């Protein structure tokens with residue numbers, strides 16, 4: 380067994396029980412032969428960008444669905460997500476006076492960790508839905524059986540999504556002038572009057588660029604990176620390829636992979652596998668993460684202290700971040716090897732509403748980001764980016780925002796299969812609020 384298969388000897392949490400070993404073998408063999416979705420050189424560029432974010436010379440915006448679904452893969456939904464991220468990025472770029480690294484939780488975000496292996500509805504208990512790459516959401520016995528043919532469906536859907544991403548971001552859709560016009564449309568809504576002054580500044584800045592003869596043709600394309608949770612090892616392993624330039628393995632399913640809060644054990648399969656590929660890697664750190672764990676992760680994932688290789692994505696909850704994050708950041712500072720710190724203000728702030736919806740409050744999300752900035756400012760360390768669950772449409776899944784989603788609204792367009800996402804407007808409002816925090820530096 381080569382090192383890339385050593386994880387098979389370790390405990391791998393959150394993996395499905397495939398009922399048909401022969402079918403799994405057939406699917407993983409096919410996956411091992413398909414073309415890579417991304418190239419090693421692109422992942423290397425991203426690592427350089429993330430290194431800059433770790434130094435305070437760039438800012439990461441990573442956003443997209445909690446769980447992508449095969450059914451929702453349409454040109455419109457992909458375009459609207461990209462559009463939302465690009466609109467947010469313009470606002471953040473202005474606030475930060477720094478380049479914003481744009482990254483989707485897209486083109487592969489199909490596998491989900493679950494807190495329970497089963498789901499019970501009206502007295503019927505079935506295996507939990509684990510994401511479209513594993514089983515189907517419909518609540519029937521047949522749908523919930525893990526089906527390895529879905530690995531190939533996920534690959535093809537990811538390829539389609541990436542093709543759209545590459546077309547949208549290089550075909551004129553990302554033109555700064557166009558993105559700015561969309562933001563003007565958003566600002567026309569009186570609900571956002573509190574951001575008028577800030578929006579007017581951005582508008583003046585862009586008019587200044589035009590007057591000064593800035594090369595807008597060069598600003599018609601943007602780099603856009605793909606990412607997902609590196610959860611399902613039967614998918615990640617066969618898509619790992621040896622880079623012809625360097626002889627090093629890269630997981631070519633996405634540019635950036637992160638290890639989730641539930642699978643980050645130092646001696647577990649996920650940390651072992653991702654320690655052997657050369658992509659930039661993230662790890663989620665929840666409120667119970669310890670300094671020893673964080674340092675252990677650096678030892679395993681970035682022993683040589685390569686800038687940009689390792690990103691810690693904290694997800695503490697608005698109530699805990701000011702209490703829990705400082706010790707972790709200080710412990711990592713003392714270690715000395717560089718880490719890029721990113722804030723996920725979503726996963727520590729979930730609760731079930733009184734009318735039964737799994738939701739989050741926009742105010743808590745913003746408060747966690749504020750805590751993240753405050754902690755880093757007080758320690759003299761760098762807040763390097765934002766990791767958010769969002770969608771480009773007008774769903775009603777997260778409570779609050781100036782165009783308020785209330786308890787009654789949750790019953791209208793609650794469409795997520797797993798976690799609640801910021802809608803298009805809440806996402807843009809967040810960008811204005813975070814831009815103000817960035818400017819406060």
Ligand code: PEP
Pocket residue numbers: 445492608638639640641663694726798
């Ligand atoms: C997620 O990002 O959707 C997720 C499950 O996050 P975490 O591992 O932080 O719980």
Ligand code: CO
Pocket residue numbers: 445446726768797798
């Ligand atoms: Co989620």
